[in-house]
Amino acid sequence: MPQLRLRVTGNQDNARAIGNLLASIDGIEHVEEVADLMPRMDDEDSTSAGLPDDQGPGTHELEVEARSQAAVGRVREAVEALAFDLDVLVEFETDEDWHDA
Structure with a gap:
């Protein structure tokens, strides 16, 4: 069964809208938001905390x-x-991309 991963850069409402669209497409078996496994280096005590980039x-x-x-x-x-x-x-990754790495 083909798998596809999407990385959405946007707010929660945008991600929810894309998730709802995915669930409505014929031929889609399962849609799930997965946790981001990449730890973030944000530190509340950092001198850069609260800057616009964050x-x-x-x-x-x-x-x-x-x-x-x-x-x-x-x-x-x-x-x-x-x-x-x-x-x-939105960035797309297919299961073929995972096997090539």
Whole structure:
């Protein structure tokens, strides 16, 4: 079963909208927001705490299981269109990308 990971750079509402879109696409078996496993080096006592660079939009990792490669193609097209409308950044990673690394 093909898998696809998406990294959404935007607020929680944008990530939820993309998740809802994914759940509505024919051929999608499962959509889940997965925890970000990368530890952040933000320290509340740091001299850089609270600077504008630390106050940007969040990132959200979504994992999608599809029935077929055709469904993965539909996901890419639909998410790209919605991301453009929402003015958010979306990065795609397929299970093939994981095996190549």
